[in-house]
Amino acid sequence: MPEPKPDLTDRPAALGFAMPPEWTPHAATWTSWPFDDALWVGHLAAVREEFAALVATVARFEPVILNVRDDEAEASARAALERAEAPMAQITLHRMPLNDVWFRDNGPLFIRNAKGEVALTDWRFNAWGGKYAPWDEDDRAPQRVAKTLGMTRFAVPYVMEGGSLELNGQGVCLTTRSCLLSPARNPELTQGEIETLLRDVLGVRQVVWLPGGLEGDHTDGHIDTIVRFTDDRTIVCAVEADEDDPNFATMAHNRALLEGLRDAEGNPYRVVPLPLPKTRLELEGVRLPPTYANFYIGNGFVVVPQYGDPHDEGALEVLRPLFPGREVIGLPSRALITGGGSFHCVTQQQPEGEIYRDERN
Template identity: 60%
Template sequence: MRAVNAAPHLPPTAPSPRERGFTMPPEWAEHAATWMSWPQGDDLWFGHLAGVRDEFAELVRTIARFEPVHLLVRDDESEADARGRLGNVDVTFHRVPLDDVWIRDNGPIFVRDGRGRVSLVNWRFNAWGGKFHWQNDDQVPEYVAQFLGLPHWDRPEILEGGGLEVNGAGVGLTTRSCFLTPTRNPGLTEEGYAALLRETLGIQKLLWLNGGLENDHTDGHIDTITRFTDERTIVTSVAGDEGDANFPTMQKNLADLRGMTDLNGEPFRIVELPLPVNRLEGAEGRLPPTYANFYIGNGFVVVPQYGDPNDARALEVLRPLFPGREVIGLMSRKIIEGGGSFHCMTQQQPAGTLWTGE
C-alpha cells in the first residue's frame, strides 16, 4: 500500500465534466486497472463465504493475468485471507473500511477527455434504496480519488454503476424499475436523468427498458440483463420457459430494443442471450443468475457460470461478439447467493493520464 495523495474536490460552481470535455468510456476501451473489494461477512453470504472467496479468488487471478488489479480489504482477516488464497498473484492491496463487495455500484465512475486525461465522478450510494448497510461503501470513491490524486466531481444524486450501460458513442441504457424508484432520487424524472447524465457522463441519448430479473435486490440493474458489446451491438437476456416470471419482462425488453436507434437513427444489432435454465433458490427466495453480468477487460471477457445446461451456450453466443478477446467462463454459483456476479464486483479504471485539474 502507498500513501494516499491529496485530491481537491471541485466546487459546485466548477465547469461540469461535459463542459471540460469528459465522458464515460465504454468498458471495452483500454483499462489502466480493475478495482475490486474482497468479500467478507459470512452473514452477507448466508454461510457461503468460503466458497464465495474461492470463486472470487479465481476471478482476481484471471483478471490479473491481463491487467493490474487494485484490491480493497476491510481488515486483518480479509487481507490475510486474500493473500493466502491469491498466493503470488500480483495485486495492489488497500486497507479500506467496507460494508460489502459490490464496487460496481458503490465505486467511482471514471471519465476521460479527448486528450486522454482521466478523472472520476463520485456519486452517492445508499445500498439500492437503503436495503443494507452502506455508509462505509459510500466513501470508496473518495478513497480512490485520494489514492490517485484526482481532482473530481462530487454529485448529490444516488447512482449505481450497474444501473447504466454506455456504448462510447453517446448512447446509454438503463431501466425504469431501478432509476425511478422513490428510494433513490425522488422526483428525478426520465428527462431529469437524461439531462444529468448528459452533463456528467456525456450521454447524449438515454434509452429506457422497463425492468429486470425477478427478485433482483438492485430493482433491475441493466447489467444483469442487457449489455453493449460494441457501439452497434446489444446482447439481451431471454427466458426459454414461457411460464417463467422473467419471460414477459425479457420479451418486452427484446421488443423495445428492436425499436431503439443510435444517435444517427440507425437500429442496433440485437443478440439474444439465454438465461440459465435451472431456477436457483437462495436464503431469501429466487436468485437472479444471468450470463449478462460479464466483465470486459484488456484482451478478455469473464462470464459467470452456474453449472447450468445453458453455461456452454452462453459462451457460444458471446465469443463471436468479442473478436480479439479471450472469453472465459468462471464459476459463480456461490457468488450468486449474494445476488450479483462478476460485473457487480469490478470497476474499470480507463487507461490515460491522471488529470491534474489544469
Template identity: 45%
Template sequence: MKIDPKYFFKNISDKDPLRPADLGYFFPAEFHPHGATWLSWPHKEASWPGKIQLIYPAYAKFVAYLAKSERVNILVTDQNMQRFAEDHLDRAGVPMDRILFHHFPTNDAWCRDHGPAFLIPSNPGMSKAIVDWGYNAWGDKYPPYDLDNLIPEKVALHLGLPCFRPGIIMEGGSVDFNGKGAVITTEACLLNPNRNPHLSKEEIETYLKDYYGLNQIFWLKDGIVGDDTDGHVDDITRFVSENKVLTVVESNKKDENYAVLQDNLKLLKSFRLLDGRSLEIVELPMPSPVIYEDTRLPASYANFYIANKHVIVPTYRDKNDEKALDILSGCFPEREVVGVDSWDLIWGLGSFHCLSQQEPAYL
C-alpha cells in the same frame, strides 16, 4: 486547461455551470482498454449467509483472469484482511506483483455500485477524473453503507484525480455504455422513489448527460426476478460494441422473466442511434432458475465482466452454460471468453460484473 482537483471535492451547485461534459469528459465503454480493475474484497457474511467461505475459490479465479492482462486494485479493511486475501489468491496462482491492496474499509463487496466511476477526457493534456455518485445500498435496503459511500473520494484522493460530486444516488450496475454517447438503463431502477424521489425522469437524464458525457439515453423497463437492485441493467442488456448489444431472453413462456424480457427486447428493436442506425441485437439465453433456500436468485449470463484479454462469464452448472459462452465468444473474437462457476457467488445476489469496476486506460 488544467483543473485544480481540490475544486471538485465540494458539492457543485445547480447554478454552477461546470460539469464533466463541459470539460470534454466522458465515460468510456467497458470494452475500452483498461488501466486496472478495482475490487472490494468480500467479507460481509450477511451477504452470503452460510456460504461466504465457499465463494473465495471462484472469486480468486476471477482475480487470476483479471491479473493476466491488467493491474488489480483490491480494497481491504486492514492487514489481517489483506493476508487472508493473499492466501486465497496465492492458492489460485494469482501473480501477486499485479495486485495492489488499499486499506480502504468497506461495508460490502459490490464495487460496481460503490466504487469510483472513472471518466476520461476528450481534450489532451487533462487527467482522468472520477464521479462520486451518492450510494444508499439500493434504496436503503442494507445499512450501514457509510464506508462504501466514501470509496470514490478516497480513490480520487489517492490517485490525485479531479472528483465531481453530483449529489444524487447512482449505481454503476444501473447503466451500460457504448462509449460513443449512448447509455442503456432501466426505469425500474433509476426512477424508483427509493433513489432520487425529488427528480423527474428528465432531470435524471440531465444528470446522466452532464456527468457521464452522454447525448442519448435508452430506457428499458424492468429487470429480472430476484434482483434486489430494482432492475440493474447489467443483469439483462450489455453493449459489446458501439452499436451491438447482448440481451437475455427467456424461452419458457411460463417463467416469470419471460414477459419482462420480451418487453425489453421489443424496446431494443425500436431504438435508433443518433446517426439513424438500429442496434444489432444478440439474444443470450437465461439459465434455468437458480433457487437456494426457497429464494430465486438473479442468475444471468449478462453479468459478465470485460477485461483487457478475457471476458469472464458467470456459469451456473446449467445446460445453457456452453451455449451462452459460445454466443459471447462470437461477440468478442479478440478476447478469450471464460466461464467461472457462480453457483455460490450468486447467493449474494450478484456476480462478477457487480463485484468489479474498471479503470480505463488513458490513451
C-alpha cells in the same frame, strides 16, 4: 418548457469529459475482497474461492487493485490468491473500510476527456434504495479512491449505481425505469432531470429506458444483469424461453424495444439473444438472479459467470464471436450469486490515461 438542471457545482461534460465504454483499454480493475460470513449467508468460504479465481484471471491481463477491509480480509485474500496461483506482481492490496463488496455500485465511475486525462465521479450511494444498512463506508469509497490516485473527484449529490448504466462509445446509455425512477433513490428528480444529469456528468447523448430487470434482483432491475453492449452497434439481451417464468414477458418486452431502437442516423442495432440459466436458483426461499449478461470486459479478455447450468456453454458460444481479439473465459459464480450479483457487479474499470488533477482534491 425545458427541464430544470439538477443542482451541480461542476459539470464534467462541459469540460470535455465523458464515460468511456468498458472495452476501452484499462489502466487497472478495481474490486473488493469478500468479508463477513453473515453477508453471504454462510457461503463466504466458497465465495472467496470463486473470487480468487476471478482476480487471478483478470490479473493475467491487467493490473488489479484489490480493496481489503481489515487484517483478516488481507490475510485470507493472500492465501486464496496463492492457492489460485495468481500473478501477485499484478495485484495491489489496498486497505479500504467497506460495508460490502459491490464496487460497480459503491465505487467511482471514471470519466476521460479528449486529451486522454482521467478523472472520477463520486455519486451518492444508499445501498440500493436503503435496503441494507449501514452503507456509510461504501458511500465514502470514491473519495478514498480519488485520494489514493491523486485524481480529480467530481462530487455529485445524487444517488447512482454503476450497474444501473450501460454505455457504448457513442454516448448511448441503456437503463431501466424500475431502478433509476425508484422513489427510494432520487425522488426529487424527474425522468428528464435524470437524463440531464447523465448528460452533464457522464457525457451521455441518448438515454434508452427499458421497463425492468430480473425477478429476485434486489437492485430493482440493474441493466447489467439483462442487457449489455459488446461494441458500439451490438447489444446482447437476456431472454427466457419458459413462457411460465415471470422473466419471460419482461425480457421479451426489453428485446422488442431494443430491436426497434435506432441510432442518430436511423440505423438499427444488432440485437443478439443471450439465454438465461435454465435452472431456477433460490436462497432461503427467495429467487436469485443468475445471468450470463453480468460479464466483465477487460484488456484482451471477457469473464463470464457460470453456474453449473445446462446453458453455461451455450452462453459462451453466443458471446465468443462478439468479442474478436478477446479471450472469453467462463468462471464459476454459483457461490457468488448468493449475494445477488456476479463479475460485473464486483468490478470497476479504471481507463488508461494521465491522471487529471486540479485544486478540488
